[in-house]
Amino acid sequence: MKKMFQSIAVPVIAVVIALVISALVILAIGKNPIEAYGSLIHGAFGNQQAIIDTLIKSTPLILTGLAVGFGFRAGVFNIGAEGQMGIGALAAATFASNFGGLPPAIAIPLTMLIGMVAGAGWAAIAGFLKAKTGAHEVVTTIMLNSITTYIASFMVTGPLATGYGSPKSPEISTSAQLPILMRVGAMELSSGIVIAILAAVFMYVFLNKTTSGYEIKAVGFNPYAAEYGGISVSKNVILAMAISGALAGLAGVTELMGVHHRFLGELAGGKGFDGISIALIGQNNPIGIIFAAILIGALRTGSNEMQFMGVSKYIVMITQAIVIFLVAADRIVRAIYARKKVEA
Amino acid sequence: MNETASQVRHEYAVEMLEITKKFPGVLANDRVTIRIKNGEIHAIVGENGAGKSTLMNQLYGLYHPDSGEIKIFGEKKTFVGPRDAIKAGIGMVHQHFMLVNTLTATENVVLGNEPVKGLNFDLKHSRQVVKELSERYGLYIDIDAKIEDMPVGMQQRVEIIKTLYRGAQIIILDEPTAVLTPQEVEELFVIMRNLQKDGKTILFISHKLNEVMEISEKITVMRGGKVTAELITKDTNEREIARAMVGRDVVLKLDKAPHKPKDVVFEVKDLQVRDNRRLEVVNGVSLTVRRGEVVGIAGVAGNGQTEFIEAITGLRKVERGHIIFQGKDVTSAHPRLLREMGMTHIAEDRFKYALIKPFPAYYNVLLGRHYKPPFAKGAFLDHKEIKRYTAELMEEFDVRPRIIEHLGGNFSGGNQQKLVVGREIKANPKFMVVAQPTRGLDVGAIEFIHRQVLRMREQDVGILLISMELEEIFSLSDRILVMYEGKIMGEVRPEETTIEEVGLMMAGKKLEEIRGGKL
CATH class of the missing domain: 3.40.50.300 (P-loop containing nucleotide triphosphate hydrolases)
Incomplete structure (x- = not known):
């Protein structure tokens, strides 16, 4: 109970401190922080369109956050969600732009599965190298990120090229597009958000209720003890990377099937790396990750409206950076918290 | 003055x-x-x-x-x-020595307070001073040897000389x-x-x-x-x-009831194992353990015991030789197979192997059996059964505090060990590797754990006990083997030997050499 309270308290305190510091920055540039935050909130949640925009931006962030968070829980630092997201979307796009004849009931799950398997396989390469040779996954996944970039630009300028405009793949067949949940004006909320939430439920159940989850956590906490208990460390390191990669691949797939409907050269666009901060803010907890992703999504959506009233939207980068800093250095927050308790 | x-x-x-x-x-x-x-x-x-x-x-x-x-x-x-x-x-010799391994004894003694001649370190004078101190108190050391080349006993003498040099x-x-x-x-x-x-x-x-x-x-x-x-x-x-x-009466020496051992359950033949630096640290060990028998391996720490234990429990690769468990060759078998066959292991280093500190007690007692009924139903853990079992184990083995959610790392050393001992005993082993079971424990917990080991012996479990504590070896074992530099120096029965004889074997003398004159 106390632990749960702490894991909520740390990010919440961090967000509050970050907002206070950002307010001081806004004051320093001669603007009114209350008005600025007012427009930020309005821009993110002020009307249906804003809310939908926030949710659209949050969907891939939830999934990459889950990908990285799952890795952390299993003791691997998957810094390659960016590449796995890209390769997943690329594989799915290659498939879905070529097999248009399938009915949606087959095309949608199959396209998703292909994207997830591609992401899983991509990450499993790093898992395999770690298990067999000890090569650190931070290094290998970053290398795989670069490889993805080159493969992607080859594909969109070569085999998958549309031949006009910026490099991109052709639109995927409509039968492989995710159903729209809600449409307000030009904003379309696809069912990607539902998939993201289901993925969070999966992560929770897998880690807390299954024997495989137990094994993966045991390996993450103490590989020696896991081996002693008859748990194969190599198998579980590869499995952990693969599941993490599948979640990242799913992030690419929902962007492809729900938002862009085609593979763009820069589909991941840093969202894989955002997953690291979101996992940190969400304390690697699936529910925490959903909230953290929505927080970041809202900051980004709302910052446009804040910009209209003359406060640079890059203020939210400051806010975000401070949150991450404080959560990553949660000992600082905990120390403040502990001291308060002693004084009280 | x-x-x-x-x-x-x-x-x-x-x-x-x-x-x-x-x-x-x-x-x-x-x-x-x-x-x-x-x-x-x-x-x-x-x-x-x-x-x-x-x-x-x-x-x-x-x-x-x-x-x-x-x-x-x-x-x-x-x-x-x-x-x-x-x-x-005041001078203090810590349990873990504070010496620089690559320097000589003399250099270590004067370190931080070196005699100088002009601007230079005066080695000649330093050697003189250290030699005098050494001889005066019978602290025999090789003053020019590097610490890393010295036996532990000599390193300790260097530490004592260091305190004397500083005027303790x-x-x-x-x-x-x-x-x-x-x-x-x-x-x-x-x-x-x-x-x-x-x-x-x-x-x-x-x-x-x-x-x-x-x-x-x-x-x-x-x-x-x-x-x-x-x-x-x-x-x-x-x-x-x-x-x-x-705070209460303690039984210091347990009465070991006579018990007739049965057939051989575990056998090691000419085992050779390398350590992480690829050195042969176990070099041709052979032994047998019968059901209902405690075989003790005595020895000073660092004579290959750790690697030996890891090898027979499937945690380290075997270079040569055979391990036979219940008549089956299990050389380099995976720990899961060994556990399936009925081997359990109270690990010497409970933080490295036996315990997952961030796991609650009810996950720690599961380790090794988590994937099987009654703890697993298909792919899922049966939390209700797991918690019931944990409460039962904690009661039976007197683990305190009796909170099943308490994290492994938050129990005291004795209670962590009871948790581990309970887990390994309740898995109904046919053969147990019991390594340093009471390291760092207090007298009360030691008595408890010794009783458990003897109880297993009476239930016809074969037990291989590895310990640096001679008293423990003597009071629990039916047979004692002594390990020195990866070899067995001899086998004796506790009632037919003396602490001195075992001590000589621990220092590298073969039993034949020691008894040579007497026999």
Whole structure:
């Protein structure tokens, strides 16, 4: 109970401190922080369109956050969600732009599965190298990120090229597009958000209720003890990377099937790396990750409206950076918290 | 040399009066008063967590008392750090030596206080000084050898010389015998008496009651941060000390009922294993264990026991030789297969192998059986059954606090071990590897765990016990093997051998060589 309270308290305190510091920055540039935050909130949640925009931006962030968070829980630092997201979307796009004849009931799950398997396989390469040779996954996944970039630009300028405009793949067949949940004006909320939430439920159940989850956590906490208990460390390191990669691949797939409907050269666009901060803010907890992703999504959506009233939207980068800093250095927050308790 | 004069005159070398030291959540020392007479060998005994080390660290200036007074030779002192304590004439030999492995004995002794000639380090003079100290107290060392090339006993002597070089009149020895063979212990005691003859005062921290009885003149017993007894060695006995340590009567030597061993359950043939540096640290070990029998492996730490244990439990690759369990060759088999077949393992290093600190108790007791009924239903864990079983285990093995959600790392050492022992016993093994089962435990927990081992023996489980504690080996084993540099030096029965004989084997003498003259 106390632990749960702490894991909520740390990010919440961090967000509050970050907002206070950002307010001081806004004051320093001669603007009114209350008005600025007012427009930020309005821009993110002020009307249906804003809310939908926030949710659209949050969907891939939830999934990459889950990908990285799952890795952390299993003791691997998957810094390659960016590449796995890209390769997943690329594989799915290659498939879905070529097999248009399938009915949606087959095309949608199959396209998703292909994207997830591609992401899983991509990450499993790093898992395999770690298990067999000890090569650190931070290094290998970053290398795989670069490889993805080159493969992607080859594909969109070569085999998958549309031949006009910026490099991109052709639109995927409509039968492989995710159903729209809600449409307000030009904003379309696809069912990607539902998939993201289901993925969070999966992560929770897998880690807390299954024997495989137990094994993966045991390996993450103490590989020696896991081996002693008859748990194969190599198998579980590869499995952990693969599941993490599948979640990242799913992030690419929902962007492809729900938002862009085609593979763009820069589909991941840093969202894989955002997953690291979101996992940190969400304390690697699936529910925490959903909230953290929505927080970041809202900051980004709302910052446009804040910009209209003359406060640079890059203020939210400051806010975000401070949150991450404080959560990553949660000992600082905990120390403040502990001291308060002693004084009280 | 006024100071020396006052040192000689004053009755007490050390007085720690009403010392109180709190750590968050723990009252480590609660108004502790000890007085140590000038020139005395004074033992301080107590269980782990009794506050001995905290008290000594305050005397050595590493911690500062929250309240209370420290007097050295009658003079009130406040130590900001060890430097002040050293200046006041206190030296401490820590349990883990503070030596630079790549330097020679001489260099280590003078380090931080080197004699100089002009601007240069004066090695010649240093060697001279170290040699004199060494000879004066019978602290025999090779003054030009590097620390890494020395046996542990010699390293310890370098540490003692270091304190003398810095002018120590009061020497604190923190668990000095833990790493020594019985012969080395005897040599240490000779050195301690030499130091005493020269007027030094010695504080001897230990939990080995027989050693305390042999060497000390006075004994201070601590329990729960308080002094529970001050005893004069010649007027007391081990039983009385143990009672003051634990707070109740303790059975020091368990009665081992005669038990007839059955058929062979486990066999090792000519085993060879390499360590992480690829050195052959186990070199041709063969042994058998029968059901209902405890086979003890004695030896000084670092003679290949760790790698041997890892190899037979599937945690380390076997280079050569065979491991046969229940008639099946299981050389280099995966730990899961060994567990399936009925081998369990109380690991020597419970933090490395036996325990997952961030897991709650109910996940720790699951390790090794988590994937099977009754704990798993298909792919899912049966949390209800797991929690019921954990509560039952904690009750049966008296694990405290009895909170199944308590994290593994938050239990005290003794309770962690009970959790591990409970888990490995309740898996109904046919054969158990029991390594250092009581390391770092207090007298009460040791008694409990020894009883459990003997109970398993009566239930016809084959047990291989590996321990650095000779007393443990003697009181539990039916047969004793001694391991030295990866080889077995000989096999003896506890009732037909002596501590001396086993000690000689621990130092590398073969049984035939020792008995050669007598037979």
